[in-house]
Amino acid sequence: MIYLDHAAATPVSERVFRAMKPYFTDEFFNPSAAYLPAKKIAHDYEAAKAEIAHGIGAKASDLVITAGATEANNLAFTCLDADKKEAARANNKTESSVLYLTTEHDSIRRVAELHGGEAIRVLPNGLIDLNDLKKKITDETELISIALVNNELGTIQPLAEVATIIREIKIDRMKRGVNRQLLLHSDASQALNLLDINVARLGVDLLTINAAKIYGPKGVGALYVSHDAKLKPLAVGGGQENGLRSGTENVPGVVGFAKAVAESKEHLNGNRKKYAKWRKLFLENLKDYELINKKHCLDNFIVLCFDGIDAERLVFLLEEKEVYVATGAACAASKGVRSHVLTAIGLADSQIAGSLRLTLGETNSEEQILATAKIINEVVQEERARVNG
Ligand code: PLP
Secondary structure (H helix, E strand, O other): OEEOEOOOOOOOOHHHHHHHHHHOOOOOOOOOOOOHHHHHHHHHHHHHHHHHHHOOOOOHHHEEEEOOHHHHHHHHHHHOOHHHHHHHHHOOOOOOOEEEEOOOOHHHHHHHHHOOOEEEOEOOOOOEOHHHHHHHOOOOOOEEEOOOEOOOOOEEOOHHHHHHHHHHHHHHHHHOOOOOOOEEEEEOOOOOOOOOOOHHHHOOOEEEEEHHHOOOOOOOEEEEEOOOOOOOOOOOOOOOHHHOOOOOOOHHHHHHHHHHHHHHHHHHHHHHHHHHHHHHHHHHHOOOOEEOOOOOEOOOEEEEEOOOOOHHHHHHHHHHOOEEOEOOOHHHHHHOOOOHHHHHOOOOHHHHHOEEEEEOOOOOOHHHHHHHHHHHHHHHHHHHHHHOO
């Protein structure tokens, strides 16, 4: 098989799997227990957390481990001051306290909508429209959420520029005596394996990371929380993770996450070069297509449009040849929903219907990339002949 959907899921790497294994069997103790073997597990857990935190330029105490990115994204939104919001509503102040990029993953869009969030536009190249952002920030704005890398296009957003704008607004608010938090959250689920992330350099207050996209286990993620952000737990219980995420710690998951972060860091530059080379090679060998994500994106994302062709049929025809690709985000695809991301960058319905997302990764080889171009050329040619009668 040729698997080209690494933005949807990555296999657990051999080294990650090996690191996790003892914690399922021999080292199974509850880290909160009082005896010595359990204390060793608690120590290993903290060391793994420190390694994950180190990977983004943070400390272990800045991280809340979650069961994946969806939970981390939802947790980030608990920074919103519900009491102030109620008071604002009572005073008929309807300005939104949340801004989010219109191309965000559903785990941001849905929670932002629950908070009456307002969407910030993107430009046709997928980058944030900074003028729209500036226009929409008001004295009511408390939280701005912008993914570092978009999961459908691979677009890398200029977060440091956004952070600068926010800093200027905070200074202005201070001068005018406006006492309201203004936090920047970023969902970096798709970014950690190919970008050198540092929370201070990015200027974020909250950052979501995800083990499942970097050859770590599924259902493990984390939220970086700066000192300025005050969160509330989504669920209460035993008080683990500083009371923000109760429940017995997922020790194997976190050990695996730490190993995956370390491996990503180790191979960052080499992998970026490799994917850039493969992307170029693939496009040189592909015929009659339109490239949607031309610039400002991670090199392992290739979004193509075959005008007049139904991409869902292409996915099916490619599957018959054991080539696995996507039409968009896996969760949207399973619901048969048209991509809100491709709509946001201004693609026509016919272009969206003909769009394929290929995401390269560690299961691939140069031979596979060449073989895929050849197979897609053949399948598209057959489809065009069928459609044109
Ligand atoms: N955010 C982004 C950008 C994603 O790509 C994904 C997964 O597809 C998620 C959040 C959700 O992650 P999880 O399924 O681990 O909760």
